[in-house]
Amino acid sequence: MNKVFKALADPTRRRVLELLRQRPMTAGELSEHFEVSKPTMSAHFAVLREADLVDAHKQGVTITYRLKLSVLEEALLGFSQAFGIGAAPSADIPNIPPKETRS
Amino acid sequence: MNKVFKALADPTRRRVLELLRQRPMTAGELSEHFEVSKPTMSAHFAVLREADLVDAHKQGVTITYRLKLSVLEEALLGFSQAFGIGAAPSADIPNIPPKETRS
DNA sequence: GACATATTTCGATGATTAGCTAAATATCGA
DNA sequence: TCGATATTTAGCTAATCATCGAAATATGTC
Numbered sequence: 001m002n003k004v005f006k007a008l009a010d011p012t013r014r015r016v017l018e019l020l021r022q023r024p025m026t027a028g029e030l031s032e033h034f035e036v037s038k039p040t041m042s043a044h045f046a047v048l049r050e051a052d053l054v055d056a057h058k059q060g061v062t063i064t065y066r067l068k069l070s071v072l073e074e075a076l077l078g079f080s081q082a083f084g085i086g087a088a089p090s091a092d093i094p095n096i097p098p099k100e101t102r103s
Numbered sequence: 104m105n106k107v108f109k110a111l112a113d114p115t116r117r118r119v120l121e122l123l124r125q126r127p128m129t130a131g132e133l134s135e136h137f138e139v140s141k142p143t144m145s146a147h148f149a150v151l152r153e154a155d156l157v158d159a160h161k162q163g164v165t166i167t168y169r170l171k172l173s174v175l176e177e178a179l180l181g182f183s184q185a186f187g188i189g190a191a192p193s194a195d196i197p198n199i200p201p202k203e204t205r206s
Numbered sequence: 207g208a209c210a211t212a213t214t215t216c217g218a219t220g221a222t223t224a225g226c227t228a229a230a231t232a233t234c235g236a
Numbered sequence: 237t238c239g240a241t242a243t244t245t246a247g248c249t250a251a252t253c254a255t256c257g258a259a260a261t262a263t264g265t266c
Contacts, residue, residue, distance in 0.1 A: 002114055009112035010254080011105055014182075021186055027213060040255050042214055061212050061263045073188045076179065079117075083124055085176045086189040113224085130243060143225055145244055150223095164233045164242050 004075040007051035012036065013044050017053060020067035027063050107178040110154035115139065116147050123157060123170035130166050 007013055016030055031041045045065060048054045052071050057064045080086040110116055119133055134144040148168060151157045155174050160167045183189040 005108075005112050005117070009108050012254090014108070018185055028211095031213095036254085037256060038213070039215080039257080043254075046214090058213095058262095063213065069186065069188070072186060076183050077189050080176075080179050080183070080189060082121060083172065083175060085172070085179055086183065115224090131241090134243095139224085140226060141243070142227080142245080146224075149244090161232095161243095166243065 001075050001078070003051040004053060004071070005079075007047050007053055010044065010047075012041075013048055016044060016048065016065075017067060017072065020054060020065060021069070024057075024064050024066040027065065030065065104178050104181070106154040107156060107174070108182075110150050110156055113147070113150075115144075116151055119147060119151065119168075120156060120170060120175065123168060124172075127160075127167045127169040130168065133168065 008017075012034060015033070019025060019030060019033060027041065027045060028038075030045075031038050034041060045054070045056070048065075049056060053068055054065045055068055057066065077086065111120075115137060118136070122128060122133060122136060130145065130148060131141070133148075134141050137144060148157070148159070151168075152159060156171055157168045158171055160169065180189065
């Protein structure tokens with residue numbers, strides 16, 4: 001789960017995931033959406049793979065990346081529920097009323 | 104939103120947020136839960152403030168940090184919804200006053 | 207086999223980050 | 237005012253990170 005959050009920390013990688021939400025795409029196809037070099041994109045893909053957020057499927061000379069939505073979902077939902085955010089079985093977690101002060 | 108994800112990328116900071124989920128705590132009180140130095144913790148607090156995930160309320164010599172749940176919620180839920188995850192919006196989460204830490 | 211294509215690995219670089227100790231700042235109580 | 241306490245700022249180091257160009261790897265085509 002730490003790796004997932006580390007992976008989500010970079011805007012490029014979050015954008016890659018959003019692109020993959022629509023359909024699987026090849027590395028080159030994904031790269032076209034960004035202005036960074038292909039080695040850099042490749043490194044981003046490696047981080048996403050390492051976090052198990054995508055899987056890579058090689059067909060011939062191309063590599064197709066596919067979003068592993070369940071992994072993203074589990075991490076995000078799991079974390080959210082620890083805070084009582086989102087769809088959650090009503091947990092007995094006390095919350096603090098907002099107060100909006102700053103020094 | 105980028106700052107929020109950057110802030111969430113560090114396990115210490117995620118843990119701080121989870122501690123603050125229960126009740127507001129002072130910087131020193133929070134620091135006791137970790138094995139890093141206080142200046143290091145102070146830097147983590149600064150990142151969380153910068154991401155607007157907490158706010159700081161100075162009372163006398165101590166500074167009390169409080170989780171801004173709505174900001175966390177908005178970021179997490181917003182991102183989740185881009186993926187169709189965790190569709191259900193947070194119902195009523197009971198707002199229970201903090202355990203009195205005598206001032 | 208030679209060549210083009212898709213992608214990764216290598217090696218380097220500059221930026222950011224987490225960590226530390228020491229020092230500064232601010233507040234409180236005597 | 238002095239000393240204790242809480243927290244931050246300053247200055248530093250080591251590690252991690254995003255990025256690049258060049259080279260390597262693998263595949264398909266002629």
